[in-house]
Amino acid sequence: MAMRHQQRTRVVAAGRPHEPNSPVNHPVDFTSTYSYRPSVQYSQAYAREGIPSFEPLEQLLAELEGGTHGLLFSSGQSAISAMISQLPLGGHLIMPQHAYQGFSSMATQMAGKGMFALHRVDIAATDQVLATVRHAATEAESAGTSALLWIESPTNPMLEVADLPVLIAEAKRLGVRTAVDNTFATPLRQNPLQYGADVVIHSVTKFLSGHSDVIMGAAVTSDEELYATLHGHRSMHGTIPGPMEVFLALRGVRTLAVRLDAAERNAGYLASRLSELVNNDSIPLTGVSYPGLPDHPQFERAASQLTGFGAIITMVTSNQTIADAVLEHMKVWTPATSLGGVESLAERRRRHLSEPPTVPEGLIRLSVGIEDPEDLYADLLGALSGAA
Numbered sequence: 607m608a609m610r611h612q613q614r615t616r617v618v619a620a621g622r623p624h625e626p627n628s629p630v631n632h633p634v635d636f637t638s639t640y641s642y643r644p645s646v647q648y649s650q651a652y653a654r655e656g657i658p659s660f661e662p663l664e665q666l667l668a669e670l671e672g673g674t675h676g677l678l679f680s681s682g683q684s685a686i687s688a689m690i691s692q693l694p695l696g697g698h699l700i701m702p703q704h705a706y707q708g709f710s711s712m713a714t715q716m717a718g719k720g721m722f723a724l725h726r727v728d729i730a731a732t733d734q735v736l737a738t739v740r741h742a743a744t745e746a747e748s749a750g751t752s753a754l755l756w757i758e759s760p761t762n763p764m765l766e767v768a769d770l771p772v773l774i775a776e777a778k779r780l781g782v783r784t785a786v787d788n789t790f791a792t793p794l795r796q797n798p799l800q801y802g803a804d805v806v807i808h809s810v811t812k813f814l815s816g817h818s819d820v821i822m823g824a825a826v827t828s829d830e831e832l833y834a835t836l837h838g839h840r841s842m843h844g845t846i847p848g849p850m851e852v853f854l855a856l857r858g859v860r861t862l863a864v865r866l867d868a869a870e871r872n873a874g875y876l877a878s879r880l881s882e883l884v885n886n887d888s889i890p891l892t893g894v895s896y897p898g899l900p901d902h903p904q905f906e907r908a909a910s911q912l913t914g915f916g917a918i919i920t921m922v923t924s925n926q927t928i929a930d931a932v933l934e935h936m937k938v939w940t941p942a943t944s945l946g947g948v949e950s951l952a953e954r955r956r957r958h959l960s961e962p963p964t965v966p967e968g969l970i971r972l973s974v975g976i977e978d979p980e981d982l983y984a985d986l987l988g989a990l991s992g993a994a
């Protein structure tokens with residue numbers, strides 16, 4: 607009988623060769639094609655359809671999420687695109703108001719071309735989401751098409767937490783597929799497939815690879831038909847990662863448990879220290895959000911769904927000018943987009959024009975790394991004080 611591993615073991619052990627004399631790490635094929643002889647049965651043909659070097663990481667991600675199949679993509683965006691492309695023409699996409707802005711732009715553009723009807727919801731407002739899902743399901747049924755509920759939780763950048771079990775169960779009852787972007791929580795903190803989600807999407811670029819040196823995405827599902835369709839989409843659209851990226855991501859993900867523990871510990875510490883500065887007259891900080899803070903609107907939900915509150919914090923400064931000045935004063939933190947690496951990054955999100963106006967102009971997203979927490983705090987305090 608196969609041994610069931612704990613997640614911390616799985617992240618290190620899964621996807622390794624076990625045969626005697628095999629290397630401890632799978633070799634990576636740097637090739638675009640595979641030789642064949644017509645007389646010999648072959649399994650590999652052309653690398654755009656996938657190569658054996660993808661399998662250890664695909665298997666690892668599937669095991670971590672509790673699915674049967676993992677599928678790597680060239681980016682998180684291409685994994686998302688593969689999934690929403692499964693909606694038939696004239697279908698319905700229900701998605702969070704504050705989803706990752708690259709995805710929001712993609713969805714808006716596709717909806718603008720008439721590919722599907724787009725419904726934006728406050729993903730934390732369960733009644734509103736359920737009403738929208740029911741409405742979309744009814745419309746889809748009468749038009750002979752289908753609907754997809756897209757959940758991001760916690761959301762980027764507003765850190766709203768969706769009621770995963772309730773939303774997924776109701777969507778399922780209505781025949782609406784659900785996809786969950788699990789980038790912020792990682793498979794070590796939340797496994798949406800366990801609630802019945804059809805697919806989990808990751809930007810592997812972030813916590814999974816963990817060193818800000820890779821762009822990659824992944825989908826995990828237990829639905830054979832969906833897996834085959836997504837695989838076919840990937841081959842046809844050519845959205846495979848390169849072998850070097852696969853090597854780096856697999857190498858990076860092996861340390862996910864220790865990196866995430868350390869970053870999360872730092873994040874919890876910084877969130878509470880920063881909260882103490884809100885309403886301090888000499889510090890231009892008007893708010894701090896972190897799902898692990900008791901004053902987070904979905905704190906109880908986060909505590910019951912997540913096995914850890916993650917490593918992303920947002921702090922709201924008075925306005926854009928102050929936020930930009932805070933970033934200019936940072937020495938330990940690096941002002942940069944992206945998140946989930948070992949190094950701490952900070953970004954004013956409204957610098958992206960596609961970020962909605964409901965995201966405050968002065969909001970800075972903090973991706974907390976694994977540096978010394980006192981250095982991180984001192985640098986934030988110095989930057990906030992210097993910008994005042």
Ligand SMILES: Cc1ncc(COP(=O)(O)O)c(C=O)c1O
Binds near residue numbers: 709762808
């Ligand atoms: C939550 C989330 N999903 C998806 C993406 C897109 O991933 P990628 O940049 O790997 O295409 C991002 C990127 O920031 C993200 O934050």
